[in-house]
Amino acid sequence: MLATVLGGGAILAACGSGGQGGQGGQAAAEAGPAKLSVADPYIPLPPAGGMGAGYLTVRNDGGPDQLVKVTSPGAGSITMHRSTASSMEQVQSLDVPAHGALQLARGGTHLMIMGWQKAPALGDEVELDLTFAKSGTIAVKVPVKELTYRPGQS
Template sequence: MSLKSQFVAAAAAAVLAGSAFAGGADKILVRDQYARVSSPAAKAGAAFMQIVNQTDADDRLIGVRSDAAARVQLHTHKESDDGVMKMMHVEDGFAIAGGGTLMLKRGGDHVMFMGLTRALNHGDAVTLTLVFEKAGEVEVEVPVDLERKAGGHGSHSN
């Protein structure tokens, strides 16, 4: 393979690594995905991303799977009656309007890893299978980025 062909192949791989098209290729686009943990000894972590519904029909993200943790769930933050923010499992999943975008972000809706099966180190990748009510399953590679700052993805806060 020529140097030029290798460069083109590497560039194409980099573009594909930043987006997910498996399964619902013409229906769902996942971009700007990344995962974080709080420390090297962490037993939990989270993943964040933008999920674009490329159809005119409403859909719903109803589940998520990964071998990176014993349990992987869709979570959100909600303010309790005493003003304290609490994280909670969202059993019904998240609606995504036709043509709309779901933001999974810090301090809001996100993917939660509980009981990590391995350390998530900066530069690693985690494979997630996102399950949609209509679009089916979409597999996405999520890079572990422990250096991501606020503002690099929607309206994240540290």
């Protein structure tokens, strides 16, 4: 009899974790505030006086958000771009999915940095101010790396 009672409790518990109740909890979590952090930021050393590119990952442990603007005290303008197989297009915002990540990487979504106040040198750190629709602005110190640098590789 004890086995029947314990088995019935396990079935009820399993039913309670799925269905409408489980989805409602997920929807509530996605509607909550974004919890953002930035990982692996870098700028490959740009040619003297030339445009630079910026790469990083925005991790999100909360609800959805959007990257809507990027500025820097060390640059005249920064634009967001999306690359395809045949072209590069400027975009006005980039989605940061709930409980996911926005990855800015070579060959894909990235930043274009123009109008340097001072040409960056290898080892410098450039401040980027990332502005999000819901979360406000996050200032990130981004190291200038050699042109061939790839995060996670020695």
